[in-house]
Amino acid sequence: MNTVAAILDNMALRKKVLVTFDVIFDTAWRIGSGKEGETLSDLGVVLDPLGQPVLPGSSLKGRLRSTCECLAHALNMTACMLNQQATGVNCTSDVKYYHHVRESYRRSTEQGIQARLQWIERHTCDVCMLFGSPVMASRIQISDGVLQDWAEVVQIRDGVVIDRDSQTAVDGLKYDYEVVPPGSRFAVTIDLDNPSNKDLALFGAALFEWAGGNVLGGFKSRGLGRFHLDNISVRGVDLSDPQQKIRFLTHTEPKDRLSDLGNWEEYFSQRIHEVLSNS
Numbered sequence: 270m271n272t273v274a275a276i277l278d279n280m281a282l283r284k285k286v287l288v289t290f291d292v293i294f295d296t297a298w299r300i301g302s303g304k305e306g307e308t309l310s311d312l313g314v315v316l317d318p319l320g321q322p323v324l325p326g327s328s329l330k331g332r333l334r335s336t337c338e339c340l341a342h343a344l345n346m347t348a349c350m351l352n353q354q355a356t357g358v359n360c361t362s363d364v365k366y367y368h369h370v371r372e373s374y375r376r377s378t379e380q381g382i383q384a385r386l387q388w389i390e391r392h393t394c395d396v397c398m399l400f401g402s403p404v405m406a407s408r409i410q411i412s413d414g415v416l417q418d419w420a421e422v423v424q425i426r427d428g429v430v431i432d433r434d435s436q437t438a439v440d441g442l443k444y445d446y447e448v449v450p451p452g453s454r455f456a457v458t459i460d461l462d463n464p465s466n467k468d469l470a471l472f473g474a475a476l477f478e479w480a481g482g483n484v485l486g487g488f489k490s491r492g493l494g495r496f497h498l499d500n501i502s503v504r505g506v507d508l509s510d511p512q513q514k515i516r517f518l519t520h521t522e523p524k525d526r527l528s529d530l531g532n533w534e535e536y537f538s539q540r541i542h543e544v545l546s547n548s
């Protein structure tokens with residue numbers, strides 16, 4: 270399917286892929302609250318009203334996007350990195366570039382849907398096709414993590430201010446920060462609406478990367494935030510199949526509405542092979 274057809278497809282739900290997994294932190298981690306912690310430490314972590322750690326979908330999405338940006342080149346795909354000048358990739362997600370071409374976008378919208386979609390195709394990188402841009406909705410939604418297990422305490426660690434020039438500790442300049450201890454586990458759901466083969470290959474490559482281990486959150490250089498994935502499953506529906514359509518429209522639970530697409534490694538390996546053999 271070419272990109273214009275894929276975008277047209279985006280306007281009505283034709284196909285859905287749902288991926289679920291657990292994120293397990295192998296080390297302590299922190300997603301900063303931007304203020305003092307509950308423990309009166311200098312730098313708090315984000316906690317819900319019950320005092321339990323929160324893993325926001327927006328943090329997962331940001332990390333997933335940067336994983337995809339790193340992998341795009343290996344899949345012969347483009348990534349604007351939100352900087353058209355540095356990458357040479359024309360994409361409206363670069364604010365400056367969008368400002369520059371906005372008038373031509375406006376004119377394309379006056380020439381009908383085909384002209385508009387062709388314009389979008391010429392001005393959107395492969396990563397933004399999946400994650401969205403100012404002129405195109407995102408095809409991927411990521412839930413907040415649902416807490417399954419954790420140590421039920423927040424730890425406090427000491428930080429020391431290091432002088433960048435001498436690489437030594439600055440006398441008397443210390444602060445402390447909160448972390449969530451290792452072993453916490455969250456369930457995460459990712460929805461892909463009308464994904465193209467390219468979207469699935471790019472997302473799949475990122476999933477392989479995460480399954481083996483990656484990092485998330487703040488203070489990564491201090492060894493915080495290492496995680497891996499467990500219990501990965503992939504389900505989906507193709508609404509052009511009448512039986513699948515009926516099931517999808519008459520059930521409520523994802524496990525009833527969507528078919529099991531089998532082993533996730535096989536499913537995404539196939540998508541990656543297809544894209545590489547077509548590019």
Ligand SMILES: [Zn+2]
Pocket residue numbers: 348349350351360361362363393394395396397398
């Ligand atoms: Zn882009």
